Amino acid sequence: MSFVPPPLFAPERNVATASGSSSSGGDGNASSSQASGEKQPIEHITTHEQYHNSGVAASALPASPIALFHTWFAEAKAANIYAPETMTIATCTAASPPRPSSRIVLLKTLEPSGFTFFTNYASRKGRELEANPWCSLTFYWAGPLHRSVRVCGRAERLSTKESQAYFDTRPLGSRIGAHASPQSQPISREDLEARVRDFEQKFGVPGAAGLDGPKETEEKHIDVPEYWGGWRIVPDEIEFWLGRENRLHDRFRYTRPTESTKVAAEDTWTLDRLAP
Numbered sequence: 001m002s003f004v005p006p007p008l009f010a011p012e013r014n015v016a017t018a019s020g021s022s023s024s025g026g027d028g029n030a031s032s033s034q035a036s037g038e039k040q041p042i043e044h045i046t047t048h049e050q051y052h053n054s055g056v057a058a059s060a061l062p063a064s065p066i067a068l069f070h071t072w073f074a075e076a077k078a079a080n081i082y083a084p085e086t087m088t089i090a091t092c093t094a095a096s097p098p099r100p101s102s103r104i105v106l107l108k109t110l111e112p113s114g115f116t117f118f119t120n121y122a123s124r125k126g127r128e129l130e131a132n133p134w135c136s137l138t139f140y141w142a143g144p145l146h147r148s149v150r151v152c153g154r155a156e157r158l159s160t161k162e163s164q165a166y167f168d169t170r171p172l173g174s175r176i177g178a179h180a181s182p183q184s185q186p187i188s189r190e191d192l193e194a195r196v197r198d199f200e201q202k203f204g205v206p207g208a209a210g211l212d213g214p215k216e217t218e219e220k221h222i223d224v225p226e227y228w229g230g231w232r233i234v235p236d237e238i239e240f241w242l243g244r245e246n247r248l249h250d251r252f253r254y255t256r257p258t259e260s261t262k263v264a265a266e267d268t269w270t271l272d273r274l275a276p
């Protein structure tokens with residue numbers, strides 16, 4: 001039998017919104033258990049799992065970390081890792097003191113020059129990358145691989161042409177969603193859905209986002225919003241981590257000068273083994 005998650009909010013948990021009005025959509029500020037100060041137990045998670053990979057010698061690695069990433073990504077797919085393109089991107093404000101934040105996004109292309117993903121440029125991550133392009137990606141591929149990759153580098157915006165080309169591959173409903181969602185801004189579910197219906201009307205595709213159930217809608221060209229598109233993370237450091245027994249893991253770090261303007265896959269990289 002498949003797992004059915006419990007409902008996130010029981011109806012009585014709906015509380016006043018930030019503006020003070022009550023909400024029927026579960027968009028409240030805090031759950032009732034937080035408000036009443038209910039004590040939660042400490043959960044101990046101590047599995048001490050061992051990772052049984054055989055070792056890798058630095059001499060067996062390719063000169064290019066982009067080549068090694070291609071190999072590891074192919075091996076993650078071959079091992080049936082669920083969505084191996086899932087990665088965490090950490091960004092950092094330009095303010096003082098700098099404040100980092102991270103979230104999950106999906107790798108869309110691995111190019112000779114870097115790693116691309118797509119998002120709303122006005123989102124929290126988008127605004128942070130605009131102000132401070134230095135960022136970091138982390139991939140984690142669990143058992144049976146027990147591998148992780150960290151990428152550090154600088155983000156650059158893709159061109160509108162590149163973003164439009166990717167946008168055109170998205171399902172119609174997702175394209176409407178990109179127009180309608182002011183990502184990272186506070187919004188009620190009602191306002192979000194009203195915006196979705198407005199954009200469906202504007203583009204002449206009523207029901208395309210499926211708010212009233214699945215609907216066959218005629219294909220339409222839709223311009224990518226000017227506040228939405230891709231970023232390319234141009235790496236200057238890529239680290240490959242392989243879990244081994246007793247936490248004596250293998251770690252290999254490739255670095256190149258931060259100021260290098262060469263295409264990553266064609267550059268000369270320094271390779272170091274790091275202590276686990």
Ligand SMILES: Cc1cc2nc3c(=O)[nH]c(=O)nc-3n(C[C@H](O)[C@H](O)[C@H](O)COP(=O)(O)O)c2cc1C
Pocket residue numbers: 086101102103104105106107117118119120123124125126183184
């Ligand atoms: C599996 C998964 C994939 C996601 N992929 C993306 C993505 O490719 N682009 C994106 O903008 N958000 C994606 N999200 C949502 C982000 O994690 C995040 O909630 C959103 O981008 C807003 O982040 P921000 O407020 O830090 O900018 C994904 C979330 C999950 C769980």
